[in-house]
Amino acid sequence: MSRISEMLGSRxxxxxxxxxxxxxxxLVAAVSEAGGFGLxxxxxxxxxEMVRDEVRRTKELTDNPFGANLFVMNPLAAKFAEVLAEEGIxxxxxxxxxxxxxIPLLHDKCVKVIVVVSAVNAARGAEAAGADAIVAEGAESGGVQGFQGISTMVLVPxxxxxxxxxxxxxxxxxxxRGYRAAMALGAQGVQVGxxxxxxxxCIANGIYKNTIVEVGEFGTGLVNMGRFQIRALRTPLAEKMIKGEKGPDNIFTPAALKEAWIKGDLEAGVLAAGQISGSVHDILSVREVIEEMVDGEKRSP
Ligand SMILES: Cc1cc2nc3c(=O)[nH]c(=O)nc-3n(C[C@H](O)[C@H](O)[C@H](O)COP(=O)(O)O)c2cc1C
Known part of the structure; x- marks a missing residue:
């Protein structure tokens, strides 16, 4: 059993x-039920209390362990940490x-802390601060990222x-293939978005899922949000933002993201997704994704 599975209590x-x-x-419960670790x-x-409610709803769906992400940019992150610890995460x-x-706040409550970084210095800093593990997240990933642009292939080793x-x-x-490549680079686990x-x-709107399935390797781009950028599908709104024809105002609020990601209003917000969209060709069950990932032989020599 890998050190990561041991730490998380996942298969x-x-x-x-x-x-x-x-x-x-x-989604989170399905991942944990299939042997992964949902977040x-x-x-x-x-x-x-919204966080507590989500934890309780997930507990109703699985007895297997699952975790959560704390996003430091959210000013309530420390409060959420307390709730997560109280709920036994x-x-x-x-x-x-x-x-x-x-980290000290979570360690006090016996919660393991995995820190997400996109550069080597940040990984060293996180380890010095007491991180129990590191997620090394390359620039091909979907969602929020900095401006370093280091690929997974280079960052992980x-x-x-x-x-x-x-x-x-x-x-x-x-x-x-990606799972085995990550292990060959020295990783002991993978994080997949x-x-x-x-x-x-996944609760994402069908338009969102189908766009991931349909696009090729040029299907995503980096949308500049000022202090950070978002890797997102090249929808008409994302194209306008990439060309500088539209600013980032009002597209990264909880309401806008729910409209875009769950209801499918493509003018409300950009659809975060990674470059791997180009090789996702089907909508599967979570179990099918995880079982192929850990046991599959996709295009092995
Ligand atoms: C739609 C979307 C939303 C994301 N939101 C978060 C988030 O709230 N917190 C976080 O730490 N990472 C977030 N990420 C990053 C993922 O947790 C994960 O590290 C990333 O997707 C991995 O790369 P991949 O997309 O190539 O699998 C997000 C990614 C996507 C695609």
């Missing part, structure tokens, strides 16, 4: 990455900012060399 070292407003309890997202939660990821304040805690690879992993949007259990 496989496959973490479903947090995904803003589309980490519905049904609830709190990035857009507006009240700690044993491992969280911390992303989008410095983990320094959250560099982080593996730089730290002593286990490393989980993220960004561009969608099937058994985009592939889980195109599943039956």
């Amino acid at each position: 496989y070292p496959v973490i479903q990455g947090a995904m803003g407003v589309i980490c519905n309890p049904e 609830l997202a709190t990035a857009f939660a507006e009240d700690p 044993r491992a969280v990821t911390v992303s989008a900012g410095s983990p320094k304040e959250l 560099s982080v593996v060399d730089a730290v002593n805690v286990p490393v989980i690879a993220a960004g561009g992993i969608g099937d058994s 985009t592939r889980f949007i195109a599943t039956k259990e």
Whole structure:
């Protein structure tokens, strides 16, 4: 059993990455039921009781362990951390900012902390701050990222060399080839986002899922949000933003993201997704995705 599976209490070292407003309890529970480790997202939660409610709804659907993501940019992250600990969550990821304040608070409550980074220095800093594991997230991943642009292929072995805690690879992993490649780079687990949007259990709108299935390798681009950027599908709105014809106002609020991601209003917000969209060709069940990933022989020599 890998150190990551042991830490998380999951059968496989496959973490479903947090995904803003589309980490519905049904998706998270399905991942944990299939042997992975589901994560609830709190990035857009507006009240700690919303987080508690999501944890309780997920517990009704699975007895297997699952975790949650704390998004440092959300000013309520420390409050959410307390709720997660009270509800018995044993491992969280911390992303989008410095983990320094959250780690002692979570360790006090015996919660393992996995820090998401996109550069080697940040990985060293997270380890020094007490991180139990690192997610090394390459620039091909979907969602919020910085401006470093380091690919998973380069970032993962560099982080593996730089730290002593286990490393989980993220960004561009969608099937058994990506899983095996991540392990060959020295990772002990994978975190997967985009592939889980195109599943039956994800609450994302059909337009969102089908666009992931239909696009090729040029299907995503980087939308500049000022302090950060978002890798998103090249919808007409994203194209306008990439060309600088539209600013980032009002597209990254909880309401806008629900309109776009769940209801399918493509003018309300951009659809975050990674480059791996180009090789996702079907909408599967979560179990099918995980079983192919860990046991499959897709295009092996
Ligand atoms: C729609 C979407 C929303 C995301 N939201 C979050 C988030 O709330 N917190 C976070 O830490 N990462 C977030 N991510 C990143 C994922 O957790 C994961 O690290 C990433 O998707 C991995 O790369 P992949 O998309 O190539 O699989 C998001 C990714 C996507 C596609």
